Amino acid sequence: MTGAGDTRPIAEPVEGLFVTFEGGDGVGKTTQAALLDAWLTGVGRTVVRTREPGGTEVGVLIRDIVLHHRGEVAPRAEALLYAADRAHHIETLVRPALARGEVVIQDRYLDSSVAYQGAGRVLGRDEVRELSLWATGGLLPDVTVLLDLDPASARERLDADDKPFDRLESEKEHFHARVREEFLSLAAAEPERFLVLDASLPPDELAAAVRARVEPLLA
Template sequence: MTHLRRGGFLAFEGGDGAGKTTQLDLLESWFQELAVPYERTREPGGTVIGERIRSLVLEHDQGEVDPRTEALLFAASRAAHVVQRIEPALQAGRFVLCDRYVDSSVAYQGVGRELGAQAVAEINAFATGGLQPDLTVVLDIDPSAARARREGRDGLSDRIESAEDAFHDRLRHAFLDRAAAAPQRYLVLDAAASAQALHAAIRERVQEMLGQELSNP
């Protein structure tokens, strides 16, 4: 599939409790100040069918969901997301700020659930038509620190957040391995840093993308 687009595609990745929502909030506020056209979305979700799939795979009362079914449901949600939300936004010249993308499936299902990183990557390459983010921000966090953050939040952890520490340790290393394999497309940051320090580092990298976009109307 050929992707003709302007705009820019930014994905945020990391373990549960890494602080993705905070960084997306800060980046969204900055885009608003600059009047940069953007669209914020999330995975799983972002579409009507995606939000329904989200409840199926994350909520505790949906019955047993085996790893292979989980991986395929996430890929199906992502396929709809790309066609219905991400591609139209990019083609319209908007930036897409996405909470999770393919790296999450490779980390959580491929490595965390031990289905195989390559197998899950191939399923998602088909689901997305090969669409990759221009930049993926990985907020790296120690699983024990992430668990402490999650326990301090209101509400119950979802089905995946509740997995054992060994699972979260595997997915942490999966994110880092993916970033190491293509460093030009990733920005890995220590999630233990302050929210403002992380935002400054992200802003510096995104500013380069904004400069390129604004110089090519």
């Protein structure tokens, strides 16, 4: 319920299912999203796979700025760019898919902004969260899968990929430690929405746990 002075938009009801994957870089979000997509498609559900930033044509341009721009991007500008991507993405892709009764599987959402910009950039959890809620009209996922892994192990995985690091992946270990702590704090505050999994477990075991959480919601 919003208070008398709260001007944040109230989320409109949706018919589909909204599942997001969160966690630090290198934890296996893309792998688990793909496995969930394959299973849902196999049981006859229409799935929309997307990501933030970069789930739309506008988002691709913003993604290039926030992750690959060679110059400096001020922390507050970074947070606003992510929010702009999110506002356009939800309005033009996610809400229409949910209205059609489809399952949206998304790699990163507002929890990433709270963790990376709110905690990692030290801009403040509440400020960044409120910005994203305003940008999206208050839309929250039905399930958020948090793949948890210590930053050192995640960095080993990224090193093994032998790909250039983006701006966030290149941050120091203490940055990623703050991000991880914030993700876990968010999950503890909303246990009904979050499914926290140990990302060091085998992919098939993780996928089974995700399916067990999502399956009852398909009815």
